[in-house]
Amino acid sequence: MNDPKNELISSIREVFGYIARFKGQIFILKIEDSLLEHPLFPILMRDISQLNKIGIRIIIIPGTRKSIDEKLKAFGFSSDFHNGIRLTSRESLPIVELASLGVTEVIMSQLTANGCHGIQGNWIQARSLGIVDGTDYMATGVVEKIQKDIILRLLNDSFVPIIPPIGWNKMGHPYNINSTELAKSLCEHLSVGKLFFIGIEEGIRSKGLELGPLTSYLEVNEWGIVSALDITQAKEILTLNASSLDHAQKEYLSNAVMACEAGADRVHLVSGLSQGAILHEVFSSRGDGTMVYANQYSSVRPAKAGDIVDILRIMEDHVKKGFLLPRSAEEISSKLNDYVIYEVDNSILGCGAVHDWGDNYGEIAAIAVDSAYRKAGIGEVIVHSLLKKAPQNGFKKVFLLTTQALDWFYSLGFEDASIADLPKAKQESYDYKRNSRILTKDLP
Numbered sequence: 001m002n003d004p005k006n007e008l009i010s011s012i013r014e015v016f017g018y019i020a021r022f023k024g025q026i027f028i029l030k031i032e033d034s035l036l037e038h039p040l041f042p043i044l045m046r047d048i049s050q051l052n053k054i055g056i057r058i059i060i061i062p063g064t065r066k067s068i069d070e071k072l073k074a075f076g077f078s079s080d081f082h083n084g085i086r087l088t089s090r091e092s093l094p095i096v097e098l099a100s101l102g103v104t105e106v107i108m109s110q111l112t113a114n115g116c117h118g119i120q121g122n123w124i125q126a127r128s129l130g131i132v133d134g135t136d137y138m139a140t141g142v143v144e145k146i147q148k149d150i151i152l153r154l155l156n157d158s159f160v161p162i163i164p165p166i167g168w169n170k171m172g173h174p175y176n177i178n179s180t181e182l183a184k185s186l187c188e189h190l191s192v193g194k195l196f197f198i199g200i201e202e203g204i205r206s207k208g209l210e211l212g213p214l215t216s217y218l219e220v221n222e223w224g225i226v227s228a229l230d231i232t233q234a235k236e237i238l239t240l241n242a243s244s245l246d247h248a249q250k251e252y253l254s255n256a257v258m259a260c261e262a263g264a265d266r267v268h269l270v271s272g273l274s275q276g277a278i279l280h281e282v283f284s285s286r287g288d289g290t291m292v293y294a295n296q297y298s299s300v301r302p303a304k305a306g307d308i309v310d311i312l313r314i315m316e317d318h319v320k321k322g323f324l325l326p327r328s329a330e331e332i333s334s335k336l337n338d339y340v341i342y343e344v345d346n347s348i349l350g351c352g353a354v355h356d357w358g359d360n361y362g363e364i365a366a367i368a369v370d371s372a373y374r375k376a377g378i379g380e381v382i383v384h385s386l387l388k389k390a391p392q393n394g395f396k397k398v399f400l401l402t403t404q405a406l407d408w409f410y411s412l413g414f415e416d417a418s419i420a421d422l423p424k425a426k427q428e429s430y431d432y433k434r435n436s437r438i439l440t441k442d443l444p
C-alpha cells in the first residue's frame with residue numbers, strides 16, 4: 001500500500017511545479033454551450049476562475065451552436081450548413097448575435113460569481129466568406145484581423161476576455177464566424193500555451209481504434225481514453241479510422257491537429273461533464289482527456305545535478321518496500337553521468353542508470369518509476385534507452401540484480417545468470433543475504 005500522506009505530498013509538489021510553469025501562459029478555452037445547463041457547469045467555471053487567479057491568462061470562446069440552433073428555430077428560421085459551416089442570412093444574423101450574447105452572459109455571470117472579471121469587446125475584424133463554388137455564405141464571415149494588442153493588455157490586467165463567434169468588418173457590419181476557426185486564429189496570433197476544447201466528449205476513445213506504425217503504442221488512461229498524441233499520431237489515427245470514427249471524435253481530433261498546426265503547443269480535449277477534469281488535465285502528467293501536442297512532450301535525457309532530489313523522491317517509495325537499495329544524494333552525484341531520467345512536460349516520472357564494472361560489463365540499476373505513473377510503459381522506455389546507451393559506453397554485456405521485478409525483466413529479453421557470470425568486482429560485493437536474482441543480456 002502506498003502511504004496516502006506521501007502521495008498527497010507528491011501531488012502537491014507536482015501542482016507547485018505546474019503552477020510555476022503555467023503562470024503567465026495563455027490558455028484558450030472553447031466551451032460548448034451544451035454544458036451551460038448542466039449541474040457541473042458552475043464547478044467547471046469555478047475551476048477556470050481558480051486558474052485565472054493563480055496567474056494563468058485565460059481567454060474564453062463560447063461555443064454557441066446549440067443556442068443558435070434553438071433561437072433560430074424559435075424565430076422560425078432553419079439552421080443550414082454547407083461543408084460544416086453555418087450559412088447565416090442577413091435576416092437571421094440578429095438572432096445569431098442574440099444567442100451568442102446569451103451564452104456570453106451566462107459565462108460572464110459565472111466568472112463574476114467567482115470573483116473574476118470577464119470582458120467582451122469588438123476585437124475581431126471579420127470579412128465576408130463570400131460565394132464559394134456557387135454557395136453564398138451571406139453573413140457568415142472569416143477572421144480578418146485580431147486586435148492582439150488590446151487582448152494582451154486585458155490579459156495582463158487579469159481580465160478574462162470572452163470572445164463569441166461574431167466579428168465586424170471595417171464598416172461595422174457584423175459577421176457570424178466559426179468558433180473553432182476563431183480559436184485557431186487566436187492560436188496563430190498569440191503565443192498560446194494550451195487550447196482546451198471543453199465539451200461532452202471525454203477525449204479520444206481507444207476501443208476499436210485501428211493503429212498504425214506511429215500509434216502501435218499509445219498511452220491510455222484507466223477510462224480507456226488515449227492520454228496523449230503528437231500531431232503525426234493524431235493524423236495517423238484520423239487516416240486509419242476515417243470511416244469508423246464517429247463524427248464528434250473525428251471533428252474533435254481534426255480540430256486539435258489544426259490548432260496545433262496554427263501554433264498552440266498543446267490542445268486538450270476534455271469533458272465538462274467530468275468533475276475537475278480541467279484541473280486534472282492541467283496539473284498532472286496524465287489527465288482525464290486527450291492531449292494533442294505540437295512539440296516534444298516526453299523524453300529520456302541524461303540526469304543533471306538538479307534532478308537528484310527527484311531521483312531520490314521516486315526511489316523512496318520503492319526503497320521502503322525493499323525493491324531498491326537505498327542510495328544517498330552523494331552516491332548518485334558521484335555517478336550522475338550513469339543516470340537517465342524520464343520526463344513528461346518537465347515533470348520527472350522515472351529514472352535508471354547503467355554503471356561501469358570494468359571488463360566491458362555494465363550494470364542496469366536504479367530503475368524506478370513514480371508509483372502514480374506505473375504501467376504506462378515508462379519503465380520499458382527507460383530500460384531501452386539504457387540498452388542504447390550501454391554500447392556507447394563500451395559495454396558488451398549488461399547484467400542486473402533484482403528481487404521483485406524478475407518477470408518484468410524477462411519480458412524485456414533478460415535471461416537468468418549466476419554469480420559466476422558477474423564481473424569480478426561485482427562478485428566480491430554480492431550481498432548473499434539479499435539473495436537477488438541475476439539477469440544478463442548480450443548487447444548487439
Ligand SMILES: CC(C)(COP(=O)(O)OP(=O)(O)OC[C@H]1O[C@@H](n2cnc3c(N)ncnc32)[C@H](O)[C@@H]1OP(=O)(O)O)[C@@H](O)C(=O)NCCC(=O)NCCS
Pocket residue numbers: 318323324364365366367368369370373374375376377378379380381400401402403404405406407408
Ligand atoms: C518495475 C518497474 C520499473 C516497471 O515500471 P513500469 O513503468 O510500471 O513498467 P511498464 O509500464 O514498462 O510495464 C508494465 C507491465 O509490466 C508489469 N510489471 C511491472 N512491474 C512488474 C514486476 N515487478 N514484476 C512483474 N511484472 C511487472 C506490469 O504488470 C505491466 O504489465 P501489463 O502491461 O501486462 O499490464 C516499476 O514497477 C518500479 O519502479 N518498480 C520498483 C523498482 C524496481 O523493482 N526496479 C527494478 C530493479 S532495478
